[in-house]
Amino acid sequence: MSIDTARGVLGDATVAELEAGLRGSVVRPGDPEYDQARAVWNATHDRHPALVVRCAGTADVVRAVEFARSQDLLVAVRGGAHSIAGFSTCDDGIVIDLSPMKGAFVDPVARRVVAQAGMTWADLDHETQVFGLAVTGGLVSSTGISGFTLGGGVGWLLRRHGLASDNLTAAEVVTADGRVVRASERENAELFWALRGGGGNFGVVTSLEYRLHPVGPQVLAGLIFYPVEQARQVVTGWRELTERMPDDLTTLLVLTTAPPLPFLPPEVHGTRVVVLAGMYAGDLVDGEEAVGPLRTLGTPIADLMGPMPYTAMQSLLDPLWTAGAYNYFTSAFVEPSDDALDAVLRHHLETPTPSSELHLHQLGGAFARVPAEATAFSQRSSRVLCNVIARSPDPEGFDAHVAWARGAREDIASHGRGAMYVNFTGDAAEDKVRASYPDAVYERLVRVKDAYDPTNLFRLNQNVRPSAAA
Structure with missing residues (x-):
């Protein structure tokens, strides 16, 4: 047929x-x-x-x-x-x-792994944790390693070891004309620069080589739930703590609705809450001291912060992010000013569904120490990444949910420079992509696109148009 x-x-x-x-x-x-x-x-x-x-x-x-x-x-x-x-x-x-391509080779002495692009973070963590090693991975373990890395890669090791893309040491790429090339600091260096933050614009990445770091197998990590009535003091207190947190600690604030989980009191189920999630990547004893202040930002509803396997923290959020729901994400790099936090808190009270959320990702640490010109991911100076999520189990009314997320994002983004994180966006919007890279970075990306995909064969991405298609 x-x-x-x-x-x-x-x-x-x-x-x-x-x-x-x-x-x-x-x-x-x-x-x-x-x-x-x-x-x-x-x-x-x-x-x-x-x-x-x-x-x-x-x-x-x-x-x-x-x-x-x-x-x-x-x-x-x-x-x-x-x-x-x-x-x-x-x-x-x-x-x-690429999903059938799940091979990996770990060199524990050199602390390197070569992983095929069909692997998820659950797959890769399974291989590297045998040796007590890891690289910054996704917050949901079913996320694929390739797209996550090419867009940057924000995860629990960000402040200690940087983005996933900061730890990429080489990649094998099939280009638009069918060539197989290796990109690294020494080979096709401009392509290698572009792959670290420029997304899937330049070819099909078939394998990725990462630098690994000693992590786990036990880490100090978990969740602390606070009531919405204490949201302002929790959020502002968290902001103050982020100014002096050690790099081993990466935190995330989730403004959400409490799910009906057994460790939460029944009277809290279905009410809005603030969840402080975090992971300390160093010594467990030092971690207890580091996370202590997180427990005193208010009166916790539940404190689930403690020692756990690194792989458990990597998959902790998986049950809330299963396949098959309707999702729209949008994002903005912001400074956590009073006005910005006011906007976040206001939109939290307007979330259209119980599974719609706002996330405040703590940045800084190793992430901020990478020179802006070293990779295509150049938004290094912002203190916070805000992710606005509309999510629903069915399509009814979903357009209105998306409108809420877009409106919230525009309000919150007005307190930053307008740049978004390309992995956290549901729009293929050329103006948003353009605003997410400084002029010199975007022009350099166009030159790499011209060299490797001049006809824009690979355009289903946060697209950087080649000169011929501009």
Whole structure:
């Protein structure tokens, strides 16, 4: 059966020829596994690609890229399929699915790992924690390592070891013309610079090499719940503490609605709360002293901060962020002024669903010590990253929820420079992307785009347009 696409018809023989050149497989509309193969984490994006190519290795990726180019197909690249903006799927085009590619090699002496791009953070942590090593990973362990890293990579080790992208030492990339290149400080250095914060604009990353650090297996981490009546004192007290916290401690404030969990009093279920989440990456004894002030910001409803395996902290939030819900994220780098915090607190009281939230991510530490020009991720001076999330189990009224998130973001962003974190946004908005990079950085990204993808084959991302398409 032939397949209709936006650009024409793919005949059976054409698709069969593609599949014959793969070690992996092709999933077509009508195949029994098609609906499962096309599904992504964010239910907001219900797309029907013409083909899903499940790649078994780099050679399959090369074949898929060449096929997409020859057939003039829209290309979506999928790793963990968490893309909030829906970039890991498309209508009528080809999905290059890297999820079968889950190999990893850990060198515990050199403290390096080479990981294939289909791994999630749960997969990678499983391999590296055997040796007591880790790199900054996602806050939800089902997140794919590749897209997370290419956009920056904010996680619990940010203040101690920087972003995931700060710890990237090399990457293997399939370019738009089907070449396989290695990017590092010594090889294709401009591409390597762009990959660390410039997203998936420049090719399909098939493997990533990271610098690892001694972490765990036990860390001091967890959650402290405070009532909404104490929100202002908790948030302002947290702001003051962040000015003198040790780099081993990374914290996150979550302004949310209390879920019906057994460790929370029943009378709190369904009420708005402030949750202070954090992890101390150093010695457990020193950690007790470091987290002590977090327990005195108010009168806790529940204090769940204590020793736990690093992998447990990495997956602690997973039950709240399962696949299949409708999600919209947007973000802004801000300074935590009184006016900015007032805006955050005000919008917390207006969240449209129980699972809609505002997050305040503490920055600084190792994150801030990376020179702004060293990587494409150049928003190093801000103290806080605010993430505004609209989330619902069903689509009814979701447009209004998105409108709330956008309005909240614009209000909060007015207290910063307008830049967003490209991994935390549900919009493919060129103006937002442009505002997230200083002029010199954006112009440099365009030059790299011109060199590696001049026709914008890889445009399902927070897109940096090449000069020819501008």
